[in-house]
Amino acid sequence: MQQLDLDPAELGNMDNLRPKLRQMLQKHLASVENLNDKQLIDKLIEKKIEPKSKSHPAFIMNHPTIMSPLAKSHS
Numbered sequence: 001m002q003q004l005d006l007d008p009a010e011l012g013n014m015d016n017l018r019p020k021l022r023q024m025l026q027k028h029l030a031s032v033e034n035l036n037d038k039q040l041i042d043k044l045i046e047k048k049i050e051p052k053s054k055s056h057p058a059f060i061m062n063h064p065t066i067m068s069p070l071a072k073s074h075s
Contacts, residue, residue: 004044011066038066 005024010017014037021040022032028047035043045060 004048014066041067 006017006020010020018037018040021037021044022035025032025035025040025043025047029043032040032043049060
């Protein structure tokens with residue numbers, strides 16, 4: 001999550017994190033108000049991490065649990 005300029009502890013409180021995610025995405029997307037929490041994180045990864053990856057699709061370790069019910073918690 002450091003590539004996204006996010007502290008993993010912030011993921012536990014989406015009410016505080018949601019405005020920050022929307023602000024980070026506003027320069028990349030026309031509208032961010034309709035996106036749910038999972039979509040916000042997914043779009044942020046799509047815009048900030050995947051373009052830097054030399055192989056596509058990018059393999060993300062320590063995936064946030066909000067993104068997948070199969071993701072492990074590393075806290």
